[in-house]
Amino acid sequence: MVNVAKRQFDAVIVGAGGAGMRAALQLSEAGIKTAVLSKVFPTRSHTVAAQGGISAALGNVQEDKWEWHMYDTVKGSDWLGDQDAIEFMCKTAPEAIIELEHFGMPFDRVDSGRIYQRPFGGHTANFGEKPVQRACAAADRTGHALLHTLYQRNVRANTQFFVEWMALDLIRDADGDVVGVTALEMETGEVYIIHAKAVLFATGGAGRIYAASTNAFINTGDGIGMSARAGIPLEDMEFWQFHPTGVAGAGVLITEGVRGEGGILLNANGERFMERYAPTLKDLAPRDFVSRCMALEVLEGRGAGKNKDHVLLKLDHLGPEVINHRLPSIREIAIKFAGVDPIKEPIPVIPTCHYQMGGIPTNYKGEVMVPKGGEPEVRVNGFYAAGECACASVHGANRLGTNSLLDLVVFGKSAGDSMIDFIKRERPVHKPLPANAADFSLSRIARLDAQTGGEEVAQVRTAIQTVIQSRAGVFRNSANMALGVTEIKAVAERVKHTQTKDKSKVWNTARMEALETDNLIEVAMATMISAENRKESRGAHSHDDFTKRDDENWMKHTLFYSEGSRIDYKPVHTKPLTVDYIPPKERTF
Amino acid sequence: MTYTQADKNRLRWRSRRGLLELDIVFEQFLEYDFDLLSPADLDVYQDLLMLPDIDLLELVDGKAETTDKRLAPILERLRHWQVVKTQ
Numbered sequence: 276m277v278n279v280a281k282r283q284f285d286a287v288i289v290g291a292g293g294a295g296m297r298a299a300l301q302l303s304e305a306g307i308k309t310a311v312l313s314k315v316f317p318t319r320s321h322t323v324a325a326q327g328g329i330s331a332a333l334g335n336v337q338e339d340k341w342e343w344h345m346y347d348t349v350k351g352s353d354w355l356g357d358q359d360a361i362e363f364m365c366k367t368a369p370e371a372i373i374e375l376e377h378f379g380m381p382f383d384r385v386d387s388g389r390i391y392q393r394p395f396g397g398h399t400a401n402f403g404e405k406p407v408q409r410a411c412a413a414a415d416r417t418g419h420a421l422l423h424t425l426y427q428r429n430v431r432a433n434t435q436f437f438v439e440w441m442a443l444d445l446i447r448d449a450d451g452d453v454v455g456v457t458a459l460e461m462e463t464g465e466v467y468i469i470h471a472k473a474v475l476f477a478t479g480g481a482g483r484i485y486a487a488s489t490n491a492f493i494n495t496g497d498g499i500g501m502s503a504r505a506g507i508p509l510e511d512m513e514f515w516q517f518h519p520t521g522v523a524g525a526g527v528l529i530t531e532g533v534r535g536e537g538g539i540l541l542n543a544n545g546e547r548f549m550e551r552y553a554p555t556l557k558d559l560a561p562r563d564f565v566s567r568c569m570a571l572e573v574l575e576g577r578g579a580g581k582n583k584d585h586v587l588l589k590l591d592h593l594g595p596e597v598i599n600h601r602l603p604s605i606r607e608i609a610i611k612f613a614g615v616d617p618i619k620e621p622i623p624v625i626p627t628c629h630y631q632m633g634g635i636p637t638n639y640k641g642e643v644m645v646p647k648g649g650e651p652e653v654r655v656n657g658f659y660a661a662g663e664c665a666c667a668s669v670h671g672a673n674r675l676g677t678n679s680l681l682d683l684v685v686f687g688k689s690a691g692d693s694m695i696d697f698i699k700r701e702r703p704v705h706k707p708l709p710a711n712a713a714d715f716s717l718s719r720i721a722r723l724d725a726q727t728g729g730e731e732v733a734q735v736r737t738a739i740q741t742v743i744q745s746r747a748g749v750f751r752n753s754a755n756m757a758l759g760v761t762e763i764k765a766v767a768e769r770v771k772h773t774q775t776k777d778k779s780k781v782w783n784t785a786r787m788e789a790l791e792t793d794n795l796i797e798v799a800m801a802t803m804i805s806a807e808n809r810k811e812s813r814g815a816h817s818h819d820d821f822t823k824r825d826d827e828n829w830m831k832h833t834l835f836y837s838e839g840s841r842i843d844y845k846p847v848h849t850k851p852l853t854v855d856y857i858p859p860k861e862r863t864f
Numbered sequence: 865m866t867y868t869q870a871d872k873n874r875l876r877w878r879s880r881r882g883l884l885e886l887d888i889v890f891e892q893f894l895e896y897d898f899d900l901l902s903p904a905d906l907d908v909y910q911d912l913l914m915l916p917d918i919d920l921l922e923l924v925d926g927k928a929e930t931t932d933k934r935l936a937p938i939l940e941r942l943r944h945w946q947v948v949k950t951q
Contacts, residue, residue: 315880323882323917419918439877461877492880492887526884611946612888782873 279457279713280467283705284310284435286694287456287471289442289498292320293418293683294662294690295477296425296434298641301691303432307698310469311434312458314441314493314787318422321479321491322683325418328410329375329680330398331368335389336408339400341365344409346402346857348678352671353814354830354859355511357848360639360667364678364685366852371684372411380424381413397675410677421680441787442497443716445474445505445658448709453658455708456501457716461787464780466720468712472702473657473694476502476635477687480663481798482515485628486584486737486744489518489526498664500794502635503801503837504715507655508645510666510832510845511633512798513806514815516674517749519566521627523585525612529624533588533605534558536597540569541587541621542577548586563749566626567817570750573625580623587621626749630679632670632815633805635660636834636845639667641690646834651845657702659694661686668832671847672814723789729774732789738766739792739799747806752819756807763803764840770796801835808842809833826859867906872898875906878913886921892945901938908934 286302288295291313302309313320332339344365349356376382376390383391392408400407413420429436439461446455446468455470481496482488503509520529534540539558542548552568553560560568569586578584590598590605595618598606602617609615609622638644638652641661647653662683669682746759770792775785811825812818834843849856865871876898879890901909912920912935922928923935924942 315882316878319880319882319917321882324884416918419916423916461874489884491882491884492891493882525888527888612885779870781870782877784873784877787877 279717280465281470282310282467283470284308285471285698286310286473286475287312287469288475288477289456290320290477290479290662290664291317291436292322292477292479292662293421293425293680294687295475296422296429297684297687298475298477298661298691298694299434300425300428300432301688302694303429303434305695307695309434310437311429312437312440312442312456312469314439314497316438317426317436320422321494322418322422322680324491325421325680326415327395328393328412328417328677329372329421329684330395330409330675330677331372331411331681332365332409333369333372333390333392333411335385336392337400339407339409341368342854343400343402343407344368344398345851345854347397347399348669348675349857350403350860351397351673351675352669353673353824354826355514355668355671355813355832355847357639357668358851358856359848360669362851362854363639363689364667364669364681367685368681371681371688375421375424375684378424378428380420382411383413395676398677417680421684441790442501443719443790445501445507446708446712447505448706450656452656452706454706455712457713459720459790461782464783466713466716468708470705470708471657472698472705473659475641475659475661475690475694476664477660477662478664480631481795482628482631484739484743484795484799484802485515485748486740487521487523487526487625487627489521489528489627489629495791495794496664496798497791497794498660499634499801500797502660503797506836506838507635507643507658508834508836508843509633509801510636510834511668511672511805512801512835513747513809513833514632514672515628515802516630516632516815517566517626518629519562519569519626520588520624522608522612523580523623523625526627527608527612528627529588529605529608529622531562533590533602536601537593538588538590540565540624541579541589542572543579543583544577546577548572548577563817566749569624569626570748574745574750574755585623585625588624589621590617591619591621630674631663632666632672632674633833634664634666636832637661637665637667637686639686639689640693641665641686642693646843646845657697657706659690661690672816719790719793720786723773723775723786724778726772726774729772730769732773732775732785732792735766735769735773736788736792736795738769739763739795742766743799743802747803749817750819751806751817756803759803760807763799767796767800797837800837800840804840804842805833805835830859865903865907867903872906875910875913881920882917883921886917886924889924889942889946893942897941897945905938908938911935912938
């Protein structure tokens with residue numbers, strides 16, 4: 276075996292967004308020697324993009340109860356969320372927000388000095404009776420404020436940051452226990468073994484598997500890819516949240532208010548196609564329905580543009596006056612990101628992926644849980660996950676707005692607490708590394724260094740995104756998804772032969788992108804195959820051949836194993852921690 | 865300072881941000897303009913990349929003005945790439 280440098284820590288966290296930094300803070304403040312690896316500078320994690328806010332039943336503006344928040348979350352999840360985890364999150368939320376306030380997070384306030392709360396879609400009082408103001412925010416910079424607050428606290432607590440280090444693979448020993456990760460230091464191009472008593476993945480989502488995504492380029496699902504390669508199954512990867520109108524080719528969102536102001540959708544033939552699908556509501560039909568109609572137009576060859584891959588949002592009939600006065604920011608976005616002025620030309624739009632509900636299977640303590648010896652959920656010793664890369668599962672089949680930031684801080688903290696407990700009670704000394712700990716990662720790098728005659732990374736990445744966008748997007752049916760499975764398996768073969776022209780060691784960005792693509796393909800395979808297998812419609816998974824939710828057969832979590840592309844299922848947790856089970860109902864709004 | 869290919873690649877990596885809106889601008893800039901920067905430009909670019917994403921976006925968008933005059937020319941160049949060409 277090649278001699279690989281080793282570093283040793285009690286706890287290693289991969290990812291420095293909201294979840295990773297909240298966990299790191301918990302560990303460092305408990306005196307645990309903690310390292311955080313991040314491929315970018317911590318405050319440039321994608322958490323920074325969260326604007327909407329963070330929810331908690333503080334009741335500062337209107338009467339509110341965590342039980343109501345729990346009800347909204349369960350309903351939002353379309354009864355696929357685990358009710359113990361949802362109870363834990365909603366009940367803990369007020370305390371989590373107060374903690375952030377004490378850390379110095381600059382929340383908006385009401386006159387009395389208490390944290391202001393604003394209304395948000397899906398937040399209700401008294402179990403769905405009427406809207407309630409539950410979202411806390413720091414202007415439109417909530418994610419930014421959260422990251423900066425947590426980063427400062429971590430620096431103070433002596434968390435050690437390894438910035439511009441990319442984790443490559445999870446290290447598991449012969450017992451299947453996790454004992455560390457391998458990582459690439461970009462500055463030197465060297466691979467290291469980071470030996471740890473406990474490892475947390477907080478690597479965020481993988482929205483870049485879609486051609487149309489609001490996600491930053493860094494969201495390549497690195498933790499999910501590493502887990503899949505290490506034999507950890509992935510949970511509920513068929514569930515992705517979409518917005519109907521993102522600018523085609525860019526991903527930046529056009530608010531739905533534009534259609535309320537009179538904007539209409541056209542296909543390549545100039546037909547107002549929503550009249551055909553929804554004669555009464557037309558362009559104002561519900562968001563998921565409009566999304567599916569748009570996707571269907573493209574799928575059936577009536578898409579606009581040279582690749583026939585989008586539809587058009589027409590505004591010019593509203594006149595310059597209305598556009599300039601009521602929709603100035605939309606005009607700005609269209610000019611910038613679509614290169615068109617909506618006063619004269621329609622905006623190219625497409626349903627756009629926003630959030631990943633599935634991920635690495637965990638319980639509400641952040642412990643990674645997998646089937647073993649006939650038991651559906653057995654802890655993987657030493658392995659934890661939190662945030663968008665994890666599936667606790669609180670979002671189930673669809674996430675409630677403002678629950679994503681809450682997920683980060685609640686499960687970041689609880690994972691941190693679980694790790695502290697594990698390190699103190701169960702693994703006071705490091706478990707030995709297996710002899711071949713870095714071989715697999717080194718072989719992946721060696722393959723890239725030696726590869727000739729393969730395809731360019733960008734080309735293969737585009738192929739992944741094209742398949743997933745057209746086959747696992749908002750419009751899903753059996754025939755289309757079966758095609759998608761065949762196509763994505765073919766792309767997976769191509770990923771094995773990606774080639775980079777640059778063979779240098781130091782700051783080799785081409786190599787980094789190739790390694791990221793290895794992660795993207797794991798997410799894409801899990802998404803496509805899990806979606807093809809779920810024969811019902813639930814939350815964000817809307818199946819044209821099985822249009823109803825089927826609780827009898829399908830109220831269960833998907834588990835996808837990379838090896839052999841095997842699918843398994845496990846039960847949804849129907850026992851909350853202290854309150855009564857919230858039984859399934861038709862989801863009407 | 866002088867910039868080796870590795871130094872330039874480091875700046876390319878640091879041009880990846882937490883916000884999609886910035887990624888889109890930087891992607892165009894890196895493809896068509898970055899290699900034309902002089903060493904003195906690169907010094908300034910390196911400093912620019914140290915700004916938080918939200919502040920950087922406001923500067924690139926022209927919604928805020930920088931007090932650091934050195935940054936103005938590079939911001940101007942970035943703004944040029946903000947308007948994508950019609951597909």
